[in-house]
Amino acid sequence: MKEKSSQIRKKSAARKQTGKVHxxxxxxxxTSQAGLIPDVKYLxxxxxxxxxxxxxxxxxxxxxxxxxxxxxLLMLVGMIGGATSIAKLCGVWSDGVLxxxxxxxxxxxETTDRAAL
Numbered sequence: 001m002k003e004k005s006s007q008i009r010k011k012s013a014a015r016k017q018t019g020k021v022h023x024x025x026x027x028x029x030x031t032s033q034a035g036l037i038p039d040v041k042y043l044x045x046x047x048x049x050x051x052x053x054x055x056x057x058x059x060x061x062x063x064x065x066x067x068x069x070x071x072x073l074l075m076l077v078g079m080i081g082g083a084t085s086i087a088k089l090c091g092v093w094s095d096g097v098l099x100x101x102x103x104x105x106x107x108x109x110e111t112t113d114r115a116a117l
Contacts, residue, residue, distance in 0.1 A: 032093060033097070036081050043076070052068070052072055053069050071108070074093060091111070
């Protein structure tokens with residue numbers, strides 16, 4: 001019988017709850033990273049962050065803006081988007097529409113991504 005984890009997953013200070021998103025293929029509002037939106041929604045639907053936080057029980061301090069699951073999600077989506085370095089990863093996430101749809105209110109700089117790992 002599995003034992004329930006007593007750890008409570010902290011919410012990220014850098015993200016907010018998002019609503020339903022409707023995509024349409026019009027010429028207005030298209031961005032270069034729009035193809036990543038279905039990937040992000042898929043990861044949310046399968047419970048990616050919950051699975052990672054249960055598998056890798058790493059909690060950061062109370063004053064940390066970013067949790068480990070945040071950094072893993074940023075890197076995974078960045079790699080799907082073609083990022084081959086941390087600098088390019090920040091370039092993928094500089095897309096305002098992608099950040100808005102995923103709920104990111106602010107993003108870590110390159111050195112924060114490295115320090116979180």
